[in-house]
Amino acid sequence: MSLRHGTTHDVLACWFGVDRSTITRAIGEVRPLLAQRGCTVAPDVRLCTLAEVVEYLGADGRTGIVDGTEIRVRRPAAGRKDRDKFVSGKTKQNAVKSMVLTDAEGRVLFCSPVRPGSCADITQARQLGLPQLLSGGSFMEILADAGYQGMGA
Template sequence: MGAGAKHRLVFVDRLLATLVHLRHATTHDVLACWFGVDRSTITRAIAEVRPLLAERGCTVSPGARLRTLAEVIDHLGASGKTGIIDGTEIRVRRPAAGRKDRDQCISGKNKQNAVKTMVVTDGEGRMLFCSPTRPGSCADITHARQLSGWSRSWPTDPRWRSSPTPATKAWERRPAGV
């Protein structure tokens, strides 16, 4: 046994806090109040549980799990469903002075220190994929292309179309010949 402090949240509570955070985008401060612990405890719990959930993937039907962005896009294309891709920036503290990667986190869009993550949901709002974070200086489309391993033509391929909604991009597979 180690000499460090014991977890104040059992695994089930850590899992519940993570799922509530992912589903409802509840802040760590609010979750800390609900569970009666410090915000840093919730942050640590989510950081421990998220990789476990990502490793398991997303179950879309019995026996089918989606673990990568390419698998999610292939699933949406095969099922004919609409997927919504949202690149989200999360503000972070500025890296210490003198670090070589200090400028990597500066977002070109908001001119602030941030990291980006990409979330893909289906038309009903169920999360199918959540990417690892990247520096804020990486463009959303570059992030998507690096995650999916697809060429520069994606998503400009004529089989996909974008929704007019500026905040999110909904990519929908067009029927052949349209």
């Protein structure tokens, strides 16, 4: 998926529920095998961190789209500390949340690590440092829904 669609390692890690380093290692093992069989991969822009994504969007004044997504999960075991943190205030279901940043064409550039469902979109953006990165000086347009209102960037 990474080689064919250009999906970032962070997104693949989020999809498969593993650490980004596992994805990076697996792709590093597969690429030489493909190259031996004549399937070369052109070097391309690889964005691994939120700072790299913001820098990429700001370089040419591109438009980005940011939104949070909820993924339903099984209810944590009884007696687990902070069990209620997984209950989403929006859907009233047990969930984890992730912040996704795409370009104007909808290509996923960044997918944050998951947080408990009770974490607000704006809180997750602040914890990831998005307002500070956006106030860095480069001009770019970021489209966001009401969950990011008041971020001040």
